[in-house]
Amino acid sequence: MRRTVPASTGLRAAVVTAALCLLTVPAVPAAATTVMPASAITTTAPTPATSTTPATPANATPPGVPSDLAATEVSFRGGGGLAMHGTVISPTGAGSARPGMVLVHGAGTGTPREKLMGEAVAFARQGIVVLIYDKRSENYSLFKRSYSLLADDALGALAVLRSQPGVDPAKTGMWGLSEGGWVVPVAAARSSDIAFVVLVGANGLPPLRQQTWAVAAGLRKAGVSGSLIDRAEFNLYRTIADGGMFPEPYYDPEPTIAAVRQPVLGIWGTHDLLTPPEESPPIFARALEKGGNKHYTSRFFPDADHAAHQTPDGGVTRSPELAPGYAELVGSWVGDVTAGRPPASSTSGPAPVQASRTVPVDPPALWESAPVQLTALLLILVAFTGYPVVALVRRLRGRSRPPVAGAARLLSAGGLAAVLGSLSYLFYLVMTGGKLAAPGPVVAERPLLWLLLQALAVASVVATVLTALAWRRARASVSRGEGVRLGLLLAGGVVFVPWALYWGLLLP
Known part of the structure; x- marks a missing residue:
């Protein structure tokens, strides 16, 4: 289903784009996009695989695949008919048909399959045939993505995996990491071909709420508190979202999770700094229970990060090694589920570390919307830059010094530095x-x-008052042109006060 973008959204996106160009800074990464509820999702099967060929060169093993495992290169059609490519990694030796599992990436444009090679090898050594594939870059960017389209990609991969020799098509499932924790439930709600679901670092909150928490958590871990987190970072994301540059910020994943009927294994590292590990698991449990699914398992791994890798410093650094017991848990759990023994609901492992709770992020009111923010920003910049430009022109023309100068210069320079510096x-x-x-x-x-x-912001407010007083004292000697110049500068200073309060520059 194609979602129509309202004209107001396009206007707001243009507004924020203009602001970003003005500041010459890179755009902010987005976290998520909308998935249609399960009731609105079609169940059209993905395009079948187009080819299955041996690894290239013939009989060679792709980089990263150890000699005790077999590898086969495959091609298939993803969402919208996009040609996609992957590798099937499987245990060697004859045996009965094995379970299969498609690995779905986290966020990132065009992420190569090798990014998940460590997981693929570990799971294959547990007796699972694994398919990893290169993530799309077409129709996927910082500002545009569709979980529906990504789910089609995953279903296309599943179709080719089900056709592989040695794979039992009735025992194939999906594994999703981070953003894949939003994608895989969409695919599972669509297709009964998925026998089970494994999610790692999955998030049950709206994307904008998760993203503001993640950045704030990183700042807190660095020892920061106060208005930078409580106001500035928080309001920046709201403005970006209001400008249409954060894909579907208020998407609620719970309805789609509630539509998942397959057994679910949820895995979280206790030191996850990207997904709130204390809040997300109960959301998944509540949604699954609401949908009548009681076959879910939640497991926390100690000293593990967002991707359930080992971390030596509380989640900041990711080691190549998976958390001890992680791969073994996936192997035994998949074995039980595909053998007809889905476990009842349970939670185990140490309590996760989440230093702060997430905060609801509501859409901005009209007065704080992206268009209003840009209007205020432009007024401030014109006012603060206009004053020194006129002074330069006067100096070049050899004109005399204006009667109001000292405080005005401080307001112009300090205010401009505070605005551009804080936003940058x-x-x-x-x-x-x-x-x-x-x-x-x-x-x-x-x-x-x-x-x-903040000191510059305070100095600018003081300079606004001093400039007004100086103008009043010298009004008899101030020309009409100089009065217009000072009036514009003071207008910028007056607008700067609520602007700086909103962005936390005048707050502790």
Whole structure:
């Protein structure tokens, strides 16, 4: 189903695009997009596989596949008929038909299949035939993606896996990591060909709520608190979403999860800094129970990160090694499920570490919407840059110094530096946010740079008052042209005050 984008959304996207171009900073990565509820999802089967060929060169093993496993290159059609390519990795030796599992990537454009080679090898050594494939880059970007389309890709991969020699087509399922935790439930709600579902680091919250938490969690882990997290980062994401540059920020995954009827194994690392590990598992359990599915297992692995890999520093660094017992759990659980012994609902493992709770993220009101934000920003920038430009022109023409100068210059320079500096710093933080947050030196739980920007903001407010007083005292000697110039500058200073309050520059 194609979703029609309202004209207002296109306008808001144009507004935010203009702001981003003005600031010359990269766009913010998006977290998610909409999935239609299961009741609205069609059950059209994916296009069958187009070919199955030996690894290239003939009889060679692709990089990363150990000699004790077999590898076969495959091609298939994904969503929209896109040609896609993958590798089937399987245990060697004859035997009865084995279970099969398609691995679905997390977020990222064109992620190569090798990204999941470690998991694929570990699962294959547990007796599962695994298919990994290169993620699409077509119709997928920071600002555009469709879980429905990604689910079609996964179903196309499943179709070719079911046709492989040595695979029992009745025992094939899907594994999804992170963003794949949104994609795989869509596929499972559509297709009865999926026998089981394994999810790792899956998120049950709206994407915008998850993303604001992830960046805030990374900043908190770096020792930051205060208005930078509570106001600035939070409001930046709301503005970006309002501008249409965050795909489907308010998507609710619960209805689709509730439509999943297959047994579900949910795995979370106790040190997940990208998905709230304390809040997401109960959401999955509640949604599955609501749909009547009581065959789900939740398991937490100690000292493991978002992808259930080992982490030596609380989730910041990801080791190549999987969490001990993770692959064995997947192998035994899949074996039980495909043997007709789906386990009853259960939760096990140590309690996850989640230092802060997520916060609901509501759409901005009209006064704080993206168009209003851009209007205020443009007014401030024109006011603050216009003053020194006129001064430069006057100096070139040899004109005399205006009667109001000192405080006005401070307002112009300080305000401009506070606005451009704070927005640039915020975009830098969200681009490098999450578990790898790098705010720079931190003093009194505030980044030093943020403290300097706050000091500039306070100085600009003081300069606004001083400029108004100086103009009043010297009004008899202020020309009409100079009055217009000062009026515009003071208008920018007045607008700057609520703007700086909204973005946390004037708050502790």
